[in-house]
Amino acid sequence: MTSTLSISERQIGLLLSVLLILLGLTMAAAARHGVMAAHGFMALALGLGLVFILGSAIYDPEPPKARMTRYYDAPTRFGIMMTLVWAMIGMGFGVWVAALLYWPEATPAVPWTSFGRLRPVHTTGIIFGFGGNALIATSFHVLQRTSRARLADSISPWFVLLGYNLFCLWAVTGYLMGSTQSKEYAEAEWYADLWLVVVWVTYFTLYIRTLARRNEPHIYVANWYYMAFILVVAMLHIVNNLALPVRWTAAESFPVWSGVQDAMVQWWYGHNAVAFLLTAGFLGMLYYFLPVRSGRPIWSYRLSIVSFWGITFFYIWVGSHHLHYTALPYWAQTLGMTFSVMLLVPSWASAGNAIATLNGAWHKVRDDATLRFMFVAAVFYGLSTFEGSFLAIRPVNSLSHYTDWTVGHVHSGTLGWVAMIVFGAIYTLVPQLSGREAMASPRAIEWHFWLAVTGTLIYVVAMWNAGITQGLMWRAYDENGALSYSFVESVEAMAPYYLLRTIGGALFLTGAVICAWNCRATMRAAMGEAADRPLAPQPAE
Amino acid sequence: MLKLHYNLEKVSMGLVAAIIVAASIGGIVEIAPLFTIDETVDVPDDLRPHTPLELAGREIYIREGCYACHSQMVRSLADELDRYGPYSLASESAYDHPMLWGSKRTGPDLARLGGKYSDDWHVQHLIDPRSVVPASIMPAYPWMTRSLDTKLLGDSLATLARVGVPYNAPMISEAAADAQAQSRPDSDGADGVLERYGNNVAVRAFDGDPSRLTEMDALVAYLQSLGTLTEAPYEILAEGDQ
Amino acid sequence: MPESTDPRELPGADPHTGNRKVDPVTGYETTGHDWGGITELNTAFPKLVIWALVLTFLYSVITWILLPAWPTGRDYTRGLLGLDQGVEAVKGFRDLAAGRQDWMSHFTGENFAALQSDTGLMAAALPAAERLFADNCAACHGVSGQGGPGFPVLSDGYWMWSGDPEAIAETIRFGINSDHPDTRFAKMPAFDWMERSDRSALAQLVADLPNGPVKRHSPAAALFANNCASCHGENGSGGLETGAPSLTDGSVIYGQDEQTVLNTITHGRHGVMPSWADRLSDAQINLLALYVAQLSELSNEVAQ
């Protein structure tokens, strides 16, 4: 890391690290004990570590001047590493949580191992830790390649990555210690939320500044999606997390929103975290890595335009489909339902565009597990968006809501689409960053692929069955017009599905571990710099 | 159109602006009217805010992630009315920052839980769910027997008052004392709790031991208050009976 | 805007030459851009997508016309169908209730004996009772009435109050030591004023009761007769309809080992059975009473 920075950049880095230390000290001193103090110490430790790394290298020789004519890949490499670390954490917790629902005494009853605290560790760890790092890391790569420009500066990428991972760490350790706002996918407390805003503004600035240096008059579709991801996530995050701290020195706060308005804001956020993080961002990834890996042009530029604006415009309306039949006014539910149905068109247009792009490369899909990951991702993207639009129809939702059908839908989207496209991107990216032709073990990719597909299918099919069974049992009436089942009977009926889900999840996790090992082996045997390191000659300004 | 886009694609700030506009409309149209249309939240006269002890219990409910398995929202569906009771009204959570409607029912809905079981049952169920419901997959919460920390309660009420919950000055200044008193029916402060929060507040030793104020006291007090803060939803269902 | 005739300005044309490349696989032209090797085809917009958009939009418009949909500032469009989900739900709920009226209505009356002997009616009603019991009572009394720690067995034929359905219905309706004004009240007082040795002797005696009747004339027996018999009966067999359990049949609530009994005597007991008057309808309560009454018969049959 340090060898790619100039001496003055190292000095700036050192200054920022000292500021981080001060922030950590202030938090720890102000709160004195409890979660906020623990988080202060984490910031302090990170700051000290960075001071040590930068300080001990401060007068190392300057990097060659020529670096400015090359892509800056060190942050991407770090981001990919963090992606893999969080993949194992997030999925590990997923399997743990899944096991607890089958076998509630699996782990001892101490506060931090209890289901309600572990579940948000899984969701935050996997969505923000795994998904977020993958998006940031690949966005740096894609942005530079499609702009034929080096990142605008060398410090802010590190600030973004390290700051973002500090946020994730604060969030998940906070839940384990019992600090949470309870807002789904936004559970982190107020100061972590504020910190993320700072990180995000830096990210956006870096993105725009780099884009401004592009050597290609047109901005490529992938960047539209990454930009929508950055912008809209910022908007959602700020509005949904508006809260008053109980004290400036305590990790406790009350959201300014209450009741029905809070519910609407929460699911406007929650759904669009799905839309702009788990969908738009990863579509950006797909739009770059799929054509690169298949060597095919994007099938239709015009379709890209319509899908992009369709997705950006329609998605924002549909959050209310999480609140069907609740105390949210009927009119808002109707809007959520109808826009969800219209949303299917741009969604399928994107999936269709991706699959049609593979025309002429089907032999590669057959032979290349990496490309197959991307193909399966596009198929699951189509499947889960179809399912989503279906679930958004009120009468369907009356059955599916609150049940494991939702969880099945979630994981057909996240395992089948999000995780698969990330693995496809990683397997394309890692050899390239390591200056190699291929991953260390192509056979391991095959194994990973089949483990992932089997795991996903077991998981999703089990949860479909579970959810529909549950939904039907809750509303089943016997011939005398009386409810047929007690609630506990529906709990008992879930057991076999919860066991199957745990097995499917464990297979998927095994695949991810194999991937991490394979990436490590590839990076360790790096053969120099990224294959496409030199930038095209810059035109005279 | 195509041409327009063709040009837009070349201007990064133009794209930024277009994205912000396209992605703002839906949210504004759906959220803003929830504040302007009066019938959205029709706060009934008898709605009371949570007592400090119940509020502390609510924070524990949040801390332990009970909302991950339990909804507090009876939907407007006939079978849910049949199983759980009157459907939930927006006004019932008007003072809830945040709302806890939930999105998953691994366990049953809790919106109408108050009064359904005894305090003793809750204590046993929370300490060891399978001792009373052998088929349960709910986690055990044996650590609820530790003492309740009331240090932040006054500030919590004050903060909630600032975002619109009707806590007045005496409620805020007496918050910690009221939490103690609500779990000690024979104490001097017990009357003060009833005076401030109304006569239908339960004043009991919720964990069975009046000598210690525990997290269990707070959590059970909260659970017993669910669905009892206003009569409004029950009245709607009763009206139709005539 | 007027379409330009300069080929270089046409969408998809190479800005320098105005030429478009042709993709050999599909035969479509590219747009002329190249982002580090990535190109795009200028494939014509698929008609299917337009049709799908039109179709889903039509669906939406129809829905908006029929249902409440668009906010208009301080109000919203109500839709031609004039639906209100709360009203719909209550209507649906009433329909459900009406659908079971033909048998449920019998249970609003209190002629329990007649109901009990109407086997056809009971056959229709028992599944409903079973579900009601499982959702409301089983948490304390167990799914088949087998009781739980601190909660009485309902299936053994021994009653603190009475096995008569009318009395059971009253218990269910108002509860025991509940917060309902008409609640049954039953309290085991604390005998903490009693000498510890006396309490231990009593505890020993009570723990022995299931094994046989009290030995008269022992000091413990005298203590029992003076302090306990008023509620638990001369020989501890309960049955006085005071809510005091029988201590002779081994079907106690809290346990009959010496230690537990000593605890009971020292600190007293005040078990709470909630009142169901506000939660269940009269018919449901009566039905449950009949169901509970026959639980012990069922378990006797199983035992035989």
Ligand code: HEM
């Ligand atoms: C090893 C693979 C995985 C396993 C075993 C797993 C397991 C689970 C379990 C048990 C739950 C809780 C469901 C419940 O409360 O009933 C859950 C929820 C969730 N998981 Fe996963 N998961 C895995 C991978 C992922 C991935 C890769 C993502 C995202 C990229 C993800 C995102 C989520 C989300 C968003 C939820 C919340 C769903 C909701 O609230 O409805 N999971 N997962």
Ligand code: HEM
């Ligand atoms: C056209 C696209 C989609 C639509 C219309 C849609 C719709 C829905 C609906 C109706 C629900 C159930 C809400 C409920 O009853 O509680 C839901 C839940 C969910 N969906 Fe989708 N979905 C779409 C695509 C996706 C994709 C691609 C993913 C993931 C990558 C995803 C992730 C989720 C998650 C995480 C939840 C659970 C939220 C929660 O309850 O915590 N969805 N979606």
Ligand SMILES: [Ca+2]
């Ligand atoms: Ca937050």
Ligand SMILES: [Ca+2]
């Ligand atoms: Ca959820």
Ligand SMILES: [Cu+2]
């Ligand atoms: Cu959604």
